Amino acid sequence: MARARADTDLMGANGGQAAQHNRRVVLRAVQRDAPISRTELARQSGLTKQAIARIADKLIEDGLIVEARRRQGLRGQPAIELELNPSGSFAIGANIDRDHLTVVAVDATGTVRGRAHHEERFILPDRFLELMRDALTSFRRKKLIDEARLVGVGLAIPDWLGEVPVIGFPEAYHAWTGFDVRAALRKLTHHPIFVDNDANAAAAGELRYGLGSESRTFFYILANASLGGGLVINGVRHGGTAGAGAEIGWLPTGQSSDAERMRPLGRIFSLFILYDYLRQHGVDAREPKDLLALDARGRALVSDWLREVSRPLAEAVLHIGMIIDPDAVVIGGRFPVRLIDELLRYVSERLEQSGRPYPSIHRAATSEDAGALGAAAMPLANMIASDDA
Amino acid sequence: MTPERSRGQSPAQIADHNSRTILEALRRTGPMTRNDLTRLVGLTVPGITNITRRLLADGLILEDRRRSPNAQIPSAHYFLNPDGAFAIGARRRATGVEAVLIDLLGTIRARTTRANVAAAVAALEKAAGKNANIVGTGFAYDDSAGADGIALSERATITATLAETTLGQGAPENGLAMLLIEERIRAGLFFNGQPFAGVHGDAGRIGEMRTGDDRRLLDEVASAASFRTAGTKPAAVNAWTKQAALHLFDAVFALTGFLAPDRIHIAGDLPPAVIDALIAEMHRLNAGRQREPNALVLPAISPATYGSDSVLVGAALLPFFARLLPSPLAG
Numbered sequence: 001m002a003r004a005r006a007d008t009d010l011m012g013a014n015g016g017q018a019a020q021h022n023r024r025v026v027l028r029a030v031q032r033d034a035p036i037s038r039t040e041l042a043r044q045s046g047l048t049k050q051a052i053a054r055i056a057d058k059l060i061e062d063g064l065i066v067e068a069r070r071r072q073g074l075r076g077q078p079a080i081e082l083e084l085n086p087s088g089s090f091a092i093g094a095n096i097d098r099d100h101l102t103v104v105a106v107d108a109t110g111t112v113r114g115r116a117h118h119e120e121r122f123i124l125p126d127r128f129l130e131l132m133r134d135a136l137t138s139f140r141r142k143k144l145i146d147e148a149r150l151v152g153v154g155l156a157i158p159d160w161l162g163e164v165p166v167i168g169f170p171e172a173y174h175a176w177t178g179f180d181v182r183a184a185l186r187k188l189t190h191h192p193i194f195v196d197n198d199a200n201a202a203a204a205g206e207l208r209y210g211l212g213s214e215s216r217t218f219f220y221i222l223a224n225a226s227l228g229g230g231l232v233i234n235g236v237r238h239g240g241t242a243g244a245g246a247e248i249g250w251l252p253t254g255q256s257s258d259a260e261r262m263r264p265l266g267r268i269f270s271l272f273i274l275y276d277y278l279r280q281h282g283v284d285a286r287e288p289k290d291l292l293a294l295d296a297r298g299r300a301l302v303s304d305w306l307r308e309v310s311r312p313l314a315e316a317v318l319h320i321g322m323i324i325d326p327d328a329v330v331i332g333g334r335f336p337v338r339l340i341d342e343l344l345r346y347v348s349e350r351l352e353q354s355g356r357p358y359p360s361i362h363r364a365a366t367s368e369d370a371g372a373l374g375a376a377a378m379p380l381a382n383m384i385a386s387d388d389a
Numbered sequence: 390m391t392p393e394r395s396r397g398q399s400p401a402q403i404a405d406h407n408s409r410t411i412l413e414a415l416r417r418t419g420p421m422t423r424n425d426l427t428r429l430v431g432l433t434v435p436g437i438t439n440i441t442r443r444l445l446a447d448g449l450i451l452e453d454r455r456r457s458p459n460a461q462i463p464s465a466h467y468f469l470n471p472d473g474a475f476a477i478g479a480r481r482r483a484t485g486v487e488a489v490l491i492d493l494l495g496t497i498r499a500r501t502t503r504a505n506v507a508a509a510v511a512a513l514e515k516a517a518g519k520n521a522n523i524v525g526t527g528f529a530y531d532d533s534a535g536a537d538g539i540a541l542s543e544r545a546t547i548t549a550t551l552a553e554t555t556l557g558q559g560a561p562e563n564g565l566a567m568l569l570i571e572e573r574i575r576a577g578l579f580f581n582g583q584p585f586a587g588v589h590g591d592a593g594r595i596g597e598m599r600t601g602d603d604r605r606l607l608d609e610v611a612s613a614a615s616f617r618t619a620g621t622k623p624a625a626v627n628a629w630t631k632q633a634a635l636h637l638f639d640a641v642f643a644l645t646g647f648l649a650p651d652r653i654h655i656a657g658d659l660p661p662a663v664i665d666a667l668i669a670e671m672h673r674l675n676a677g678r679q680r681e682p683n684a685l686v687l688p689a690i691s692p693a694t695y696g697s698d699s700v701l702v703g704a705a706l707l708p709f710f711a712r713l714l715p716s717p718l719a720g
Contacts, residue, residue: 018403046399217588219647231647236581240563240649315599319643322594323576325587356597 022047026055027384030065035081056082063149064088064108084108089383090145092136092191093376095156095198095369096128098166098173098225099271099287100334102372103135105145108380110209110373114144119287122170125179133188152192152379153185156201156371158226166226167272194378198222198371202332202364203230204237204381205374210365215327219320220364221313223333223340224371227266231324265316269309271334277305288334288368306339310346317351321359332364340367404440407432409715411440412469415450416494416714420468422457441467448522449473449493449713469493474713477513477526478705479506480545488526489698490517491705493713495556497698527707529700541707543718545569546593547584548703549656549693550577551717554584555706557694560717561651566644567693568595568637569700570657570664572614574607576644583717600639601632610636613658630663634670641671645687656693656700664692 025045030036033044042052059065066085086107094103101123105114116135123131136153139145158164162176185193196204203220211218220230231238267273271288278285283298285291294302317329331340340363351358366373407430414429415421421429426437444450444467451470454463471492479488488509490499499516503509510526517523528542529549543551550567554560564580576593578585586592596608609615611633619629641653655664668690675687693699710716 229647233580233585234583238564238580238648319598320647321591322597323592323644323647325589325592325594327588357591 022051023055023059024384026052027059027064030059030082031084031384034083035068036083037079037081039079041082062088086111087146088149089380090150091152091154091376091379092139092145092150093154093156093201093372093374093378094132094135095201095371095375096123096161097158097198097371098122098161098169101128101131102369103132104369104372104376105139106373106376106380107145110377110380112369112373114139114142115369121168121286122173124172124175125181125184129184129188132185136188150191151383152194153189154194154196154201154375154378155181155185156196156198156375157181158224158228159197164226166270167276192379192382194375194382196375196378197228198224198374199228199230200237200239201230201374201378202228202366202370203232203374204377205366205370206230206330206332206364207232207235207237208377208381209373211328211330217324217326218328218330219324219326219359221316221329221331221333222370223270223331223335225272225334226270231326233324265312268312274302274305274335277301288336291339292336302339303342306343307346310343310350313343314347314350314354317347317361318354318356318358321357326359329359329361330364331361332367332370334368337363337367406715407436408440408444409713411437412444412449412713413715415467415469420455420466422464422466425457426467447473471496473522474709475517475521475523476705476708477510477523478529478548478701478703478707479509479526480529480701480704481506487701488513489701489705490523491702493709495702495706497702500701524712525708527704529704541711543584543704543707544577544586544590545571545700545704546575546577547586548577548701548707549699550579550584550703551706551710552695552699552703553654553656553693554579554717555714556702557654558652563649563651565652565654566593566648566650567699568641568653568655568657570611570613570655570659572612572658574612574637574640578648578650579717580648580650595640595644598640598643600636605636607636607640616659616663626663627666630666630670634667634674637667638671638674641687641690642685646685650688653688653690654693655690656696658697661692661696668692 022045026041029041029044038049038052038056041056042049045052056065060067063085065082065088067080068083086109089108090105090113092103092105094101099119099121101118101120103116104112106112116138118131140147162174162179182193182195199220199222202222206218206220216235217233222228222230275285278298278301281301283294283301285294291302320326320329331344344361344363347361351361364370410430411426414426418429423434423437423441427434430437441450445452448470450467450473452465452467455466456463471494474493475490475498477488477490479486485502485504486506486509487502488500489497490513492498499513501509501512503512514523525541527548529545530542531545546567546569549569550565553565553567560579560582564578567577569575569577574596576595578593596606596612598607599605600607601610615633616629619625655668671690695702710718
């Protein structure tokens with residue numbers, strides 16, 4: 001029965017590892033449930049009050065958590081509650097895509113301290129690095145973050161950026177193929193670098209700043225220039241083989257004719273496909289903000305398109321419910337909030353009509369900057385990463 | 390238990406963890422010396438000695454002197470005692486209660502089908518012998534049948550999955566899906582080192598998916614019930630297999646798209662030859678798909694190691710997880 005397999009789970013436990021483990025348990029609990037008292041921490045973790053007091057003192061000394069909000073209890077001593085020190089750690093997150101680059105600097109609680117945004121089509125690697133350098137320099141010069149407490153730089157980047165033939169793809173954009181983005185970023189900063197695809201990053205952001213506080217298992221549909229998906233199972237991002245999990249774009253859409261049936265969802269639903277649809281009807285829109293400035297005819301066209309998209313999307317949501325049974329399916333990305341809400345209305349109607357059980361579906365909390373915020377969440381999450389996940 | 394809610398560790402929990410870890414290390418790797426164990430498990434030699442002494446006293450492991458592959462001198466090796474512990478796995482089916490007795494290595498030592506759980510357990514206890522250390526009985530249930538009031542119980546999809554991850558080909562890094570083709574078609578999922586049944590226990594209901602060009606329910610065209618209606622003539626079986634594979638492929642495709650498991654296995658009531666034919670047909674369909682740079686790659690699909698016994702063997706593992714081995718089950 002002996003077989004070759006990873007034995008990393010076959011580790012015994014000793015006191016030193018337990019101390020590190022317990023420190024992270026406490027830090028995670030504070031991050032998630034702050035403000036939280038020492039008594040509550042002891043109850044949640046199963047550790048003694050003395051152990052909690054020792055760990056909390058050390059975390060306060062290290063500047064990672066602070067005592068706050070002396071809450072007057074009903075009787076007895078006021079409870080001293082703990083929360084994350086916002087300035088205890090910082091992270092930078094960037095999202096590069098076919099139509100933009102966004103860079104944000106966030107503190108430990110996810111508050112955005114600085115933001116640089118470039119609404120540009122098909123940014124090439126050299127230009128990307130130049131803009132990244134500018135953003136980092138600007139954050140530093142304006143003292144928006146404490147460089148000594150910067151835990152890392154995260155980048156959210158769509159898979160196969162240099163290859164997926166999106167509408168308007170220029171030849172030069174192949175430059176992204178084989179471009180070692182990690183090595184290039186390492187020349188800009190000595191801080192740890194985290195790279196993941198945009199939808200996984202968006203799901204990480206949602207886990208930390210949005211739905212994550214109430215839901216531990218959800219599917220994130222990221223509707224940007226192209227379509228992506230991210231999955232969180234029991235509070236852990238699920239990448240799957242080669243990080244290919246939650247690849248919703250390739251789902252056959254169950255249309256009536258054979259040719260349509262094999263048309264994957266990613267060829268039906270994305271910002272670029274909407275722009276193209278509008279262009280074919282003589283309406284010019286190139287950026288998300290253009291979609292909010294349309295005349296009555298333009299708005300009607302958008303509504304028609306959203307209704308059409310809602311059919312395959314509703315089926316995808318049904319299937320996600322049957323296969324994964326998540327708390328929720330969320331939709332986020334650079335579609336204007338108003339359009340996402342309209343689309344959700346159509347999808348909900350279709351789901352209702354299906355007469356079958358379906359998961360709750362709503363708009364992501366981190367929509368427009370989902371990718372960049374999620375990218376910034378990656379280094380922050382790593383700091384308190386579960387050593388037993 | 391979600392990692393965020395993970396708890397601290399007390400000394401007693403550490404000792405229990407280490408004992409289970411050593412049994413699991415021996416179970417996976419086979420005979421090992423104290424030094425091997427020290428290296429693999431990361432504990433001190435005195436720590437290992439304490440634990441092996443107790444496991445020897447409990448009869449769970451045995452010791453002999455033999456030479457390691459590159460060693461000149463024989464040294465003490467520890468290995469699992471197959472007869473050191475037994476467990477029973479049971480399940481209610483249309484024909485009665487099916488049950489198996491497995492030993493500590495996961496080998497099926499006896500099996501029976503009786504009218505009720507008590508009779509099945511009694512028969513297997515008798516088969517095990519008077520002095521056998523039977524750790525307990527685990528029960529696999531289908532959504533409709535319930536758990537029969539037995540404490541150690543799990544969904545059939547989950548037990549079938551655990552049979553594969555613990556005793557079969559193991560738990561791959563990015564998880565696996567176990568397609569259980571019975572009266573209905575369901576999938577057991579395993580990710581991040583533990584089975585996943587969905588937030589409401591409703592994950593893996595692939596039989597309810599509308600698939601194929603005709604958008605039929607997968608259960609109607611690919612379940613064991615559907616297979617029986619096809620009859621036994623080779624031409625009919627052939628035609629059924631083609632239709633079933635066509636529809637099952639859609640479900641596998643969606644499952645792969647959402648979860649990208651490293652492996653997919655098929656277990657259940659279909660004859661092994663039919664499962665093989667289904668898999669071959671799905672591979673043929675996959676080869677015919679158009680290729681694009683970021684197109685979905687289907688994972689390896691293969692029959693479950695324990696075949697139609699997967700559910701029962703996984704159920705029998707539950708008592709071992711409760712008492713002796715590291716448990717992949719949450720909580």
